[in-house]
Amino acid sequence: MKVVLQKDVLNLGDAGDVKEVADGYARNFLIPRRFAVRANDGNTKAAVHQKKLAELKRDKRVKVMKELSASIEGKTYEVKVKVGENDKLFGSVTANDIALAIKNTGVELDKRKLDLGEPIKSVGEFKIKVRLAEGVVPQIVVKVVGQA
Numbered sequence: 001m002k003v004v005l006q007k008d009v010l011n012l013g014d015a016g017d018v019k020e021v022a023d024g025y026a027r028n029f030l031i032p033r034r035f036a037v038r039a040n041d042g043n044t045k046a047a048v049h050q051k052k053l054a055e056l057k058r059d060k061r062v063k064v065m066k067e068l069s070a071s072i073e074g075k076t077y078e079v080k081v082k083v084g085e086n087d088k089l090f091g092s093v094t095a096n097d098i099a100l101a102i103k104n105t106g107v108e109l110d111k112r113k114l115d116l117g118e119p120i121k122s123v124g125e126f127k128i129k130v131r132l133a134e135g136v137v138p139q140i141v142v143k144v145v146g147q148a
Contacts (some may be wrong), residue, residue, distance in 0.1 A: 004040035016051030083146030
């Protein structure tokens with residue numbers, strides 16, 4: 001049975017793709033869960049059109065993110081935190097703390113885009129990846145400074 005995918009389906013395809021699948025898979029899984037609809041002329045043309053629109057949106061978003069990437073790439077942002085004896089932090093530096101430090105320089109950045117890897121629990125400089133869009137991953141330097 002030919003179906004037009006409405007949503008991305010793992011190991012099958014992306015939204016807008018026209019795929020040939022087993023009848024039972026389509027009737028019992030894809031169509032009831034609204035992952036796909038039966039392929040006919042109208043659905044196929046609409047799917048192709050929607051796929052083109054989605055690609056245009058994605059290309060526009062990537063272009064905007066590349067501009068943002070150029071403005072933050074390699075810059076150093078300072079985060080001040082309270083420390084105890086031997087420069088030991090109370091807690092850890094979070095993505096929200098780093099996003100606020102970046103916002104103070106005039107750049108809006110969602111904290112969920114920051115890839116810390118592991119929590120920052122000491123004073124020093126750390127390289128952080130910022131996942132803006134597919135293929136756009138600039139690195140910034142976060143300098144954690146202690147204050148009494």
